[in-house]
Amino acid sequence: MKSNDQLAATGHLLSATTPDAANSGFRWVILLVVWAAFTVSCVDRFAWASIAAPAGRALGFDLALLGALTTAFYVGYTVSCPIGGILADKLGSRATLAISMFPLAALTFCFSFVHTFWAGIALHLLMGFAAGAEYGATIKILTVWFGKDKGRAFGIWATGTSVSVVLANAIVPRFALAYGWQSAYQILGIATLVFTTICVLVVRDAPAGLSVPRISGARVAALLRNRNIVFVALGGAGALYGTLGFVAWASALLTVAHGLSPVVAGSVLMWFGVGAFLSKPLFGWLYDVLHRYARLVAVVDLALFIVLLVAFGKCSSTSGYFFIAPFLGAAAYGYTPLLIGLYTQASGPRLAGAAAGFVNTIWSVGSFISPILAGYVFAHGRSLDMTLGVIAAGPLAGAIFLCCVRSSPDVRVS
Known part of the structure; x- marks a missing residue:
């Protein structure tokens, strides 16, 4: 069984054989279709x-149980992430994308025919299971195709989550109001099918002339013992704990603890989202420029995240919230391309899918825990400072874990 250094060296040799890959303009087409x-x-x-509210009323679902469908989605998503990552390394990224997204399209369309709560739970569980395999396949594609500018690729790709939140809230409710929620899901299923077809037709596992060897179970086992990947996984879990904890409770903190109206609170958080959107490609560029110091940049970003959470909690004016929000959004999401760069640097292109699946599974744990814990503290104390303190514990732990990451060989495509 190969050591971690040997695994990294293998990735380096794989990258070094593709001098033309980094100069291929087609990689930006690849990025565009996988982003879409x-x-x-x-x-x-x-x-x-x-x-959820209008559709739940139409279906006769209990209001208190509407969030269970979202939870079911993320349970399925978390379970499938490591499976999808290993499939991407064993079968290839394009095949894994097809295995993931064609069923997602069909399941999304079928959700429009749901009539019972448990059928809704089951379909969301399966939808999450289908969607989770996409993550590892996409990260492997970008790792193989991009070299000196892979940080920018990761950053641009990661903006998809921000854009999708805007699209989901701007389009789906309006379409559901005009044509019914069932039609909204049918259109989403068709759109997913169309974009998946385009993606599978356009994407190639690797540039022409490059063969990406398939992995063995022994290599996956060695990967899970890779010190850097383990600490990046734990560091990212802490970071996402802070991010999702704040996102889940920011509006309530502003409206209940500081008396802002929901409209004003929403406007403040809109600027938080703007900062988050812009930070991903910016920090991706920083990874490309300072990739040997990516760990340090990520630790500094998490330290700024903590400082800005404290500043947000101490703020007493509406104008202050508007000023802090975009910087807080940037710090709360900017680490994403840095951490992706760090764990793909540790794994190399050959094992990038399995590394992505493993790391994203650990990251999801932080996403699950923080909204519940922060909500418990806020509900029992109504204290903004205490709630933000609990949220800030995540990025603090994340920064400590990232300090344990060691420098590893540069396995970028040269």
């Missing part, structure tokens, strides 16, 4: 939250 497919799949993910 990812964005549409995220709209499928967020669609229920945008129309």
Whole structure:
């Protein structure tokens, strides 16, 4: 069984054989189609939250149980992430995208025919299971196709989540109001099918002339013992704990603890979203420029995240919230392309899919825990400072874990 250094060296040799890959303009076409497919799949993910109240009333679902469908989606998503990552390394990224997204399209369309709560739970569980395999396949594609500018590729691709939230909330409720929620899901299913077809037709596993060897079970086992990947996974879990905890409770903190109107609170959080959107390609560019110091940049970003959470909690004016929000959004999401760069640097292109699946599974744990824990603290104390303190514990832990990441060989495509 090969050591971690040998695994990294293998990735380096794989990259070094492709000097033309980094100069191929086709890689930007690859990025565009996988970004579009990812964005549409995220709209499928967020669609229920945008129309849960009216659709739930029409179906006769208990109001208190509407969020269970979203939870079911993420349970399926978390389970399938490592499976999809290993499939991407064993079968190839394009095949895994097809295995993931064609069923997602069909399941999204079929959700329009749901009449019972448990059928809705089952379909959302399966939708999440189908969608989760996409992540590892996409990360592997970008790792293989991009070299010195892969940080920018990761950053641009990651904006799909931000764009999809806007699209889901701007389009789906209006379409559901005009034509019915069932028609909204049918259109989403068709759109997913169309973009998936385009993606599978256009995407190639690797540039011409490059063969990406398939992996063995022994290599996956060695990957899971890779120190850097483990600490990046734990660091990202802490970071996402902070991000999702704040996103889940920011509006309530502003309206209940500081008395802002929902409209004003929404406007503040809109600027938070703008900062988050712009930060991803910006920090991706920083990874490309400072990739040998990506760990340090990520730690500094998480430290700024903590400082801005404190500043947000101490702020007492509406204008102050508007000023802090975009910087807080940038710090709360900017680490994403940095951490993707770090774990793909540790894994190399050959094992990038399995690494992505493993890391994203661990990251999801932070996403699950923080909204519940922050909500418990806020509900029992109504204290903005205490709630933000609990949220800030995540990026603090994340920064500590990232400090344990060691420098590893540069396995970028040269």
